[in-house]
Structure formats: structure tokens, C-alpha cells
Amino acid sequence: MFARVSTASVEFPGLLGVNGPENGSPARVNSNEFSYKKGCEIFGEKEPADYVYQVMTGAVRSYKLLSDGRRQIGAFHLTGDIFGLEIGTDHRFTAEAIVDTTVRLMKRLSLERVAEIDVAVARNLLSMTTSNLRHAEDHMLLLGRKTSLERVAAFLMEMDKRSTAAGILALPMCRRDIADYLGLTLETVSRALSRLHGFGILGFIGNNQRQIVLLDRKKLASLDLQH
Incomplete structure (x- = not known):
């Protein structure tokens, strides 16, 4: 079960730790907050990656189910973490609430439009993507060599x-x-x-x-x- 908590226009770039565009005003992106019960799916593998998510309270796991039924968790997302930012158009993992969790949803298209007019936002989005790739590489090393x-x-x-x-x-x-x-x-x-x-x-x-x-x-x- 999940429920909408609120709808707001938020200074999303501020969540990324940057200032707004050149006029000094933070760029704003409409967002919605939803609460998810423990074990509830937030999005599924191969679903369109139309939104970017931030954990407000609780925790989220991203995982794949292997062909033999085993589960491989790729990452844990804790309070403040942003997830669901994909390189392609679809989600590569399923995201699920570990405990009762509240997440903020922002449209990916809106965020990309903000990045087009704010170099700092674009730089931070690239940094987030690079960080995700680094985590994936470290996780691969952990699974294979330790x-x-x-x-x-x-x-x-x-x-x-x-x-x-x-x-x-x-x-x-x-x-x-x-x-x-x-x-x-x-x-x-x-x-x-x-x-x-x-x-x-x-x-x-x-x-x-x-x-x-x-x-x-x-x-x-x-x-x-x-x-």
C-alpha cells in the first residue's frame, strides 16, 4: 500500500547542494510525496524511468530477481539519498521500501529542463550518475574478489x-x-x-x-x- 502525502513545488537543485540559475533564484520543480508500507514496491524493473526519487524517511532497496529465483540487491537508499536516476529510459532494478518509507517524486523531464538552464545542476546530476557507476563497480569487485x-x-x-x-x-x-x-x-x-x-x-x-x-x-x- 502507498498513499500520497503532499504535493509541492520544491527547490530540487537545493537538494543537490547547488544554487539556482544565473538570476540567483533557485529553479523549482514540482514534486509529490508518497508514503509506502514496508515491502511495498515503489517501481519495477523495466518500467519507464519517468521520475527521480528522494528518500525523505525510511529506507529503500534496489534489486533484481535472477532467473533461478534468487534476489540480488544492488543498493540501499537511506534518508536523503536520491535514486531512480537512470542512464536509459527504463528502470534496471526494482525498488522496494525496506520499512515504512516516505519518498519525494520529481519528474525526470522537469529536472532535465532545469539542468539545461543551470550548469551547476547539470554538473551535479553528472556527479550523481558517476557516483552510482562507481558504487556499481565497487559492488562488482566486492562480489567477485572478497x-x-x-x-x-x-x-x-x-x-x-x-x-x-x-x-x-x-x-x-x-x-x-x-x-x-x-x-x-x-x-x-x-x-x-x-x-x-x-x-x-x-x-x-x-x-x-x-x-x-x-x-x-x-x-x-x-x-x-x-x-
Whole structure:
């Protein structure tokens, strides 16, 4: 289930961290906010990529279903992240709410029109696309060349960089999600986390162990060979 929360005209370039066009006024793009329940699909693979999305609250996973039914998660999108910006005309992944989530939708065509008159916006859109490509390359390396322990360490380092709470990772995703992101089994992820706990690198808060306390970042980074 999803529901419209609001409709507004927003200074979207401001969300990209740039100023407006040469007249000093931020370019504005109409947007809508929708709320999605946990597990609800936001868009599907091969659907037209007519909108660009920003996570306002909650978290989103982008994934593909393989021919044998397995799921490969390509990315996690957290609060403030912009996703759905495709190089082609269709979405390459399915996007789904991990928890109850609110996202802002902006028409891709409108954003492209703003970029045509604002060099800074165009530059930031290119930077976002390049960043997405870099993430895809890093993820490919992680899946192809790292051991299971190195993969879990790399994932925790990535989440730590994106976390707003110093030293504590409040993960919205479950271990199954982590496993499907890292190309591992659920049991392997659990064993790796237990080993890191045994090494004194991390601790757990709560029964579901989704809140992780990083006790030794230096040792954790030493396990991520590509850090």
C-alpha cells in the first residue's frame, strides 16, 4: 500500500547542494510525496524511468530477481539519498521500501529542463550518475574478489560512512537483505558478524541485533582490503 502525502513545488537543485540559475533564484520543480508500507514496491524493473526519487524517511532497496529465483540487491537508499536516476529510459532494478518509507517524486523531464538552464545542476546530476557507476563497480569487485568476512566488513564500513549516529549503526535492513546485497547466505552473514563480535570489533544492542556498535574501526578497516 502507498498513499500520497503532499504535493509541492520544491527547490530540487537545493537538494543537490547547488544554487539556482544565473538570476540567483533557485529553479523549482514540482514534486509529490508518497508514503509506502514496508515491502511495498515503489517501481519495477523495466518500467519507464519517468521520475527521480528522494528518500525523505525510511529506507529503500534496489534489486533484481535472477532467473533461478534468487534476489540480488544492488543498493540501499537511506534518508536523503536520491535514486531512480537512470542512464536509459527504463528502470534496471526494482525498488522496494525496506520499512515504512516516505519518498519525494520529481519528474525526470522537469529536472532535465532545469539542468539545461543551470550548469551547476547539470554538473551535479553528472556527479550523481558517476557516483552510482562507481558504487556499481565497487559492488562488482566486492562480489567477485572478497572473502565473506571482507564483504561483511566492507558493508559495515559503507554503512558507517553513511550513518548520522556516531559509532552506532541502526540498520533498517535485515540480515537476509545484507546477505542478498553481499552475495552470501544468511548463515554466512550471521557467522561473519559473530566472528567480528568475537574479535571485539563490534557489539550488538537489542534482541534483533540491528543496532550495531562499532568498537574498533581501525581493525574493521583492516579487514576491508579495498578500504
